[in-house]
Amino acid sequence: MSPDFLIALTMLTNFTLVATSRVNKAIQLAVFQGILMGLIPLAMGLGKHTHILLLALVAIAVKGGFIPYLFRRALRQVKIRREVDPYVGYTVSLMLCAAGTGLSLVLAHALPLKAGTTPTFLVPAALATLFTGFLLLVSRRTALTQVVGYLVLENGIYLFGLLLVEEMPVLVETGILLDLFVGVFVMGIVINHIHMTFDSTDTGFLAELKD
Amino acid sequence: MSLYLLSLLLAAGSGIPGLFLRRRGAEVAAGLMTASALAGIGAALGVLAGGPVPSLRLPALALTSPSLLVLDAIAAWFLIPVLLLAACGAWYGVRYWEDAHGHPRWVRLVFGGLTAALILLVAAAHTWLFLLAWEAMAIGAFFLVSTEDRLPETRRAAWIYLVSTHTGTLCLIGAFALLAGVAGTWDLGALPRGFASSRLGTQTFLLFMVGFGLKAGVMPIHIWLPPAHAAAPSHVSALMSGVLIKMGILGMVRLIAWVPDPPLWWGALFLGLGGVSGILGVAFALGQHDLKRLLAYHSIENIGIILLGLGLGLIGKSTSQSALAALGFAGALLHVLNHSLFKGLLFLAGGSVVHATGTRNLERMGGLAKAMPWTSAAFLTGSWAICGLPPLNGFVSEWFIYLGAFRAMAGARWPWSVGVLAALALIGALALACFAKAYGTAFLGTPRTPAAAAAHEAPRMMLLPMAVLAGACVLIGVFPMVIASALDRAIAGLGQALPASSRLAHLPLVTVLALTLALLALGLARWAWAGRRSEPVPAELPTWDCGYAEALPRAQYTASSFADGLVTGARWALFPKVHEAQVQGPFPEPARFESHVPDLVLDRVLDPAFRLGSRGLALLHVFQTGQLPVYLLYVLLTLLFLLIWMVV
Numbered sequence: 084m085s086p087d088f089l090i091a092l093t094m095l096t097n098f099t100l101v102a103t104s105r106v107n108k109a110i111q112l113a114v115f116q117g118i119l120m121g122l123i124p125l126a127m128g129l130g131k132h133t134h135i136l137l138l139a140l141v142a143i144a145v146k147g148g149f150i151p152y153l154f155r156r157a158l159r160q161v162k163i164r165r166e167v168d169p170y171v172g173y174t175v176s177l178m179l180c181a182a183g184t185g186l187s188l189v190l191a192h193a194l195p196l197k198a199g200t201t202p203t204f205l206v207p208a209a210l211a212t213l214f215t216g217f218l219l220l221v222s223r224r225t226a227l228t229q230v231v232g233y234l235v236l237e238n239g240i241y242l243f244g245l246l247l248v249e250e251m252p253v254l255v256e257t258g259i260l261l262d263l264f265v266g267v268f269v270m271g272i273v274i275n276h277i278h279m280t281f282d283s284t285d286t287g288f289l290a291e292l293k294d
Numbered sequence: 295m296s297l298y299l300l301s302l303l304l305a306a307g308s309g310i311p312g313l314f315l316r317r318r319g320a321e322v323a324a325g326l327m328t329a330s331a332l333a334g335i336g337a338a339l340g341v342l343a344g345g346p347v348p349s350l351r352l353p354a355l356a357l358t359s360p361s362l363l364v365l366d367a368i369a370a371w372f373l374i375p376v377l378l379l380a381a382c383g384a385w386y387g388v389r390y391w392e393d394a395h396g397h398p399r400w401v402r403l404v405f406g407g408l409t410a411a412l413i414l415l416v417a418a419a420h421t422w423l424f425l426l427a428w429e430a431m432a433i434g435a436f437f438l439v440s441t442e443d444r445l446p447e448t449r450r451a452a453w454i455y456l457v458s459t460h461t462g463t464l465c466l467i468g469a470f471a472l473l474a475g476v477a478g479t480w481d482l483g484a485l486p487r488g489f490a491s492s493r494l495g496t497q498t499f500l501l502f503m504v505g506f507g508l509k510a511g512v513m514p515i516h517i518w519l520p521p522a523h524a525a526a527p528s529h530v531s532a533l534m535s536g537v538l539i540k541m542g543i544l545g546m547v548r549l550i551a552w553v554p555d556p557p558l559w560w561g562a563l564f565l566g567l568g569g570v571s572g573i574l575g576v577a578f579a580l581g582q583h584d585l586k587r588l589l590a591y592h593s594i595e596n597i598g599i600i601l602l603g604l605g606l607g608l609i610g611k612s613t614s615q616s617a618l619a620a621l622g623f624a625g626a627l628l629h630v631l632n633h634s635l636f637k638g639l640l641f642l643a644g645g646s647v648v649h650a651t652g653t654r655n656l657e658r659m660g661g662l663a664k665a666m667p668w669t670s671a672a673f674l675t676g677s678w679a680i681c682g683l684p685p686l687n688g689f690v691s692e693w694f695i696y697l698g699a700f701r702a703m704a705g706a707r708w709p710w711s712v713g714v715l716a717a718l719a720l721i722g723a724l725a726l727a728c729f730a731k732a733y734g735t736a737f738l739g740t741p742r743t744p745a746a747a748a749a750h751e752a753p754r755m756m757l758l759p760m761a762v763l764a765g766a767c768v769l770i771g772v773f774p775m776v777i778a779s780a781l782d783r784a785i786a787g788l789g790q791a792l793p794a795s796s797r798l799a800h801l802p803l804v805t806v807l808a809l810t811l812a813l814l815a816l817g818l819a820r821w822a823w824a825g826r827r828s829e830p831v832p833a834e835l836p837t838w839d840c841g842y843a844e845a846l847p848r849a850q851y852t853a854s855s856f857a858d859g860l861v862t863g864a865r866w867a868l869f870p871k872v873h874e875a876q877v878q879g880p881f882p883e884p885a886r887f888e889s890h891v892p893d894l895v896l897d898r899v900l901d902p903a904f905r906l907g908s909r910g911l912a913l914l915h916v917f918q919t920g921q922l923p924v925y926l927l928y929v930l931l932t933l934l935f936l937l938i939w940m941v942v
Contacts, residue, residue, distance in 0.1 A: 170923060193941040217930040221923045
């Protein structure tokens with residue numbers, strides 16, 4: 084598999100994520116994207132470095148195994164409605180996502196990259212995934228879909244990190260993974276608390292907490 | 295180095311076993327803290343006795359500079375009070391802060407962490423480590439100040455502290471960045487000649503002075519100090535007042551050590567700030583009714599005395615008068631140690647009083663000397679020392695500074711140091727008045743409230759730490775020779791070829807004076823005792839009440855009436871607030887009288903200014919919708935803006 088194919092798949096996943104109306108499906112797509120993230124460095128032929136191989140395997144294990152497990156638990160504990168319940172409609176979301184992807188292609192072209200890095204689809208894909216993650220975070224109402232948005236955002240950052248993966252110390256990469264894990268963990272706790280307090284996972288209720 | 299690191303680990307972990315133990319957690323924590331103190335003080339004494347300087351280095355590539363920790367003589371000098379007060383505070387806290395007060399485990403854990411941060415800070419030789427330890431200290435102290443966060447005044451004190459300490463850290467980050475730009479390394483060490491007089495040097499110096507001054511509580515920027523010290527648990531106040539604020543002084547001392555040629559105006563600035571802090575600090579202390587606030591203002595006063603010493607030393611260093619430099623620096627450093635001893639003692643004794651009476655208000659105490667003789671003796675010892683009276687340690691350090699000021703007068707063309715002498719004398723006299731007020735109101739006379747009448751002596755576990763501190767005060771006061779060589783090693787790094795300060799200060803003379811005074815006092819006491827025994831007096835008679843019928847305990851002199859003459863005299867600086875109703879007619883209505891001295895800077899300047907500012911900032915409330923997605927949208931917009939800005 085060529086890395087470009089996987090990157091294209093990632094960008095397509097972005098569009099599907101934005102357009103989907105089911106919580107279950109959004110989660111499945113995020114997990115799918117996560118596994119893609121783990122495969123991309125292998126496809127790029129970076130598997131010869133032991134630490135990158137290890138990182139990819141851990142990424143696949145966490146994003147493809149542990150995080151779905153957490154999601155399933157959260158779904159079981161908290162009776163969440165099946166709809167994504169967006170602030171912004173699906174069509175508009177799709178258009179915004181397209182605009183973001185277009186913008187990231189333009190930006191990636193103009194970004195001053197470090198000398199020696201080959202221009203690939205990695206940069207626009209990273210930016211597009213970042214925007215998609217933000218879009219999901221901003222436009223979806225339930226806490227669980229916000230976690231999905233966070234995961235997608237994190238995938239974008241991860242893609243950007245791949246650009247420098249050969250020079251980047253392992254410390255930073257494991258930092259990203261840890262950050263992600265803690266993020267999902269905290270969100271899980273927050274979801275439970277919102278649910279206990281407001282009997283719903285609608286983050287709109289959090290507005291009651293402002294002074 | 296291993297002793298030092300052992301001490302660090304023991305202090306950092308002292309609160310951890312208590313999390314898992316059902317009982318005796320406090321004793322375990324105090325025991326670990328004592329072990330930490332023994333190890334650390336052992337390491338420090340080794341350095342101060344002239345042993346090798348232990349240091350810890352890292353492989354060069356990790357933090358771009360190799361040195362990490364260097365336990366030099368200055369670090370060792372500051373390490374001793376840190377560990378002594380931490381250990382005393384931990385034992386004191388065993389009974390003082392029990393379950394009834396809430397979160398005792400949390401307090402012990404953070405107390406250990408704060409001590410570890412202080413231990414790290416004194417020896418930090420790398421900029422980042424210094425800032426890291428500085429921040430850890432600030433946050434630890436914030437959590438300890440906010441222990442009783444159910445009280446609104448505590449929350450306010452904690453917020454003021456947090457804001458001012460972060461302002462200080464910001465200045466320090468700027469100053470260290472400028473410094474690193476000049477030195478080309480993150481190692482902290484000697485600066486090139488001529489830097490101090492350059493424009494960049496001036497900027498760096500001023501940033502350092504704000505950053506360190508905020509922590510030390512120098513007068514115009516002391517705002518966090520009184521409320522935070524009043525709100526914290528007493529053993530924490532002792533640690534904060536005794537050593538935490540001294541970390542600002544440590545920073546200044548380090549700065550003096552790095553700069554080979556300080557300009558003359560640095561010393562003048564130190565003297566000016568010292569005079570203002572000293573005189574106004576004690577003047578504000580006179581106006582307080584809250585025992586712990588009063589002690590906190592005295593910390594500002596003592597920081598002023600330390601600054602006076604540093605200023606004299608700096609002027610000596612600038613003008614190459616090595617005797618003046620030695621006396622000034624030695625006085626300042628010795629006062630750092632002394633103040634931590636007697637202020638720690640005073641806060642612990644004050645805490646026992648608060649513990650016994652349930653109030654910090656002096657007007658609700660009285661007659662406690664009978665119920666709590668040991669605490670009373672401890673408080674009296676501390677008061678005696680803080681007023682700078684022989685034969686206790688406060689006298690010795692002020693003696694150095696006085697001698698320095700006299701020497702400066704001999705060497706100069708016009709006698710500017712008369713101002714220093716006058717300031718020191720005024721501070722001493724006002725301090726004496728203030729402690730006469732505090733001790734007299736709290737411990738003498740008769741109890742003013744039922745709570746004061748029901749007071750009980752503090753348990754032995756609280757008295758023991760006080761005894762240790764009081765013993766140290768007496769030891770340094772009577773035999774200052776024991777610390778003379780250590781003091782000379784500590785100041786050796788501050789200037790070139792400084793003469794032995796102990797010889798300049800005629801320390802044996804101090805011992806003779808102290809012993810003479812002590813013998814005289816003992817003789818007097820014996821004579822008075824003998825006189826009292828010869829003519830038996832009925833023990834339980836009230837003081838003669840000038841013939842008034844039913845002179846209630848409340849008719850005694852209050853703390854505010856005692857200080858009224860001085861407070862009213864200094865009205866131009868203190869602005870006391872007095873609410874009184876005119877008493878009219880032969881049968882007047884009941885009337886209330888109330889007076890208090892609000893803080894000049896915080897309550898009169900900053901509070902109104904911030905209030906005004908927040909009214910303007912209310913316009914920004916539209917952006918605070920409370921909707922999480924909207925906040926995330928702000929992040930997204932910022933990100934987009936930055937990206938596009940970078941590209942275009």
